[in-house]
Amino acid sequence: MSEKTIFKRIIDGEIPCQKVYEDDRCLAFHDISPQAPTHVLVIPKKEIESVETLDDTDAAMIGHLWLVIRNLARELGLAESGYRVVVNCGADGGQAVPHLHYHILGGRSLSWPPG
Numbered sequence: 001m002s003e004k005t006i007f008k009r010i011i012d013g014e015i016p017c018q019k020v021y022e023d024d025r026c027l028a029f030h031d032i033s034p035q036a037p038t039h040v041l042v043i044p045k046k047e048i049e050s051v052e053t054l055d056d057t058d059a060a061m062i063g064h065l066w067l068v069i070r071n072l073a074r075e076l077g078l079a080e081s082g083y084r085v086v087v088n089c090g091a092d093g094g095q096a097v098p099h100l101h102y103h104i105l106g107g108r109s110l111s112w113p114p115g
């Protein structure tokens with residue numbers, strides 16, 4: 001069996017996180033190395049490596065994650081000023097943790113294009 005990712009270990013309660021939200025399908029917590037004044041990660045509890053390995057049957061869960069992201073952005077006070085949602089995929093996308101995750105970044109003006 002392959003080794004658990006750091007995010008799976010967080011889901012399983014083996015390592016701590018600064019949790020901001022949890023339900024039966026997902027978990028949201030502050031990024032350990034924030035790239036903006038607010039930097040929260042939203043992850044599915046289901047072990048999905050990346051966008052690339054999403055299954056068609058994941059559609060409802062992914063829709064749910066977007067609504068959680070919308071709600072969190074409001075609760076975190078980002079909705080009015082704006083924010084960015086980033087999903088890195090694979091090596092060229094800069095994905096370091098092979099468990100699907102959404103970065104919510106806000107609290108400052110973000111530049112474009114990304115590096």
Ligand code: AMP
Binds near residue numbers: 006032041094
């Ligand atoms: P990515 O490069 O898209 O795979 O992003 C992985 C993110 O996970 C990075 O922003 C890391 O700072 C963050 N990260 C890694 N380990 C932890 C952890 N234990 N708790 C919170 N965030 C983490």
